[in-house]
Structure formats: structure tokens, C-alpha cells
Amino acid sequence: MTDSDPDADPALELRSRRRIYQHVRDNPGIHFRALLEALEYAQGTLQYHLRWLETHGLLEKSDDGKYTRYYPAEEFDETDQAVMNALRREYARRIVAHLAVDGALSTADLSDRLERAPSTVSWHLSKLEDADLVTKERQGRSVEYELRDPERVQYLYTIHRRTFTDRVVDRLFDLWDSY
Known part of the structure; x- marks a missing residue:
């Protein structure tokens, strides 16, 4: 991934992944259900892409005890999360x-x-x-x-x-x- 433009990363060549990634960047700490409602993907599709983005180092997840929340990778330390x-x-x-x-x-x-x-x-x-x-x-x-x-x-x-x-x-x- 380039430091200046994460959107230029080849990992984001799929429109759906780009859309999910951008929505998390725009709404850091958003939880799965809110993403599901906002983006209107099938649950399995969203889960697959979130897992893929996390595996490839673009997103991080945080468990707040009730929800799993998503953050752009390396933009929020544990305290900020x-x-x-x-x-x-x-x-x-x-x-x-x-x-x-x-x-x-x-x-x-x-x-x-x-x-x-x-x-x-x-x-x-x-x-x-x-x-x-x-x-x-x-x-x-x-x-x-x-x-x-x-x-x-x-x-x-x-x-x-x-x-x-x-x-x-x-x-x-x-x-x-x-x-």
C-alpha cells in the first residue's frame, strides 16, 4: 500500500471493497449492523469483504463488549479505539x-x-x-x-x-x- 493514497492499493480494486473501506474510513468505529444497513450488502458478502480487508492489513476490528467495530488500519491506536x-x-x-x-x-x-x-x-x-x-x-x-x-x-x-x-x-x- 502506498503511504499517500491507500485507495490506490491493488487490494481495493474491487468496487465493493473500496466502498466498504471508504465507509469505514468515513465512519471509524462503525459496527457490523450499521455497515450492513448503510451499504445494503448481503450479510455473508459483507463478512467476507471485511475479513479480507482485515487480513490484508487495511482494516482493524475492535470489540467493545457489545459490538465489533471497524477502523482503518494503523490510524487509531488502542486508546483511540x-x-x-x-x-x-x-x-x-x-x-x-x-x-x-x-x-x-x-x-x-x-x-x-x-x-x-x-x-x-x-x-x-x-x-x-x-x-x-x-x-x-x-x-x-x-x-x-x-x-x-x-x-x-x-x-x-x-x-x-x-x-x-x-x-x-x-x-x-x-x-x-x-x-
Whole structure:
């Protein structure tokens, strides 16, 4: 593959592979079902081409615990993939946005902001903690969560903002930009 133009790679001579590869490049972290809906290929055909692109070093996959997500090879390190995996899930994205904008928050604070049960918020926080995206610290009787690298989160969100259709999070990050 040439460094300057991956699309010139002979591995992408098939229109279907080029189309799949380009869609993943345009929507890094997209999961299989979303690709299936967007591209309207038969499931087996899409699986075959994704596996082929991965075997030939053009795509990488990441398992976020619920979905297998796809990334252009060598463009996202493991930490960036973990951030993008979280940003691709609605409530994880909203939790991350609140932590990025407001700093450390408790489960109760996040539950109030998201208007979700504390158990739901806690589940998402544990997944974010497992992905090493948040840290938790005991503050008296409560536990507060904080993003490990808020600048990285904001950078990735800003770069790929158009692929996240979430006006709530857009408003939060716009507030952060105005500080």
C-alpha cells in the first residue's frame, strides 16, 4: 500500500471493497449492523469483504463488549479505539461528554443530568472504567468519576463530530469550547 493514497492499493480494486473501506474510513468505529444497513450488502458478502480487508492489513476490528467495530488500519491506536467505541454508544457518549465538560461527577450527578436510573449510569461507568477511559475516586461517602484524558476525547469527538448525530453532546462540547 502506498503511504499517500491507500485507495490506490491493488487490494481495493474491487468496487465493493473500496466502498466498504471508504465507509469505514468515513465512519471509524462503525459496527457490523450499521455497515450492513448503510451499504445494503448481503450479510455473508459483507463478512467476507471485511475479513479480507482485515487480513490484508487495511482494516482493524475492535470489540467493545457489545459490538465489533471497524477502523482503518494503523490510524487509531488502542486508546483511540476505546474512546471511539465509547463515543459510538449513546449513553456512554453522553456520560463522557458530561465528564469532559463538568469534570469529576458522581453516579448520582450523572444520573440526574442524563435522567437515567443510577444503575444504568453505573453500568455504563463500569464499562468506561474497564476500557480505562475513566478513573474513580472516593470523595467521602460517594465515588466520583473523571475522564483519564479529556483532551483526547474532545479531539476525537471534534474530528469525527459529523458521524455522531447527537445534538445533546454537541451542545455540551460547544460549551466546553467556549471556556
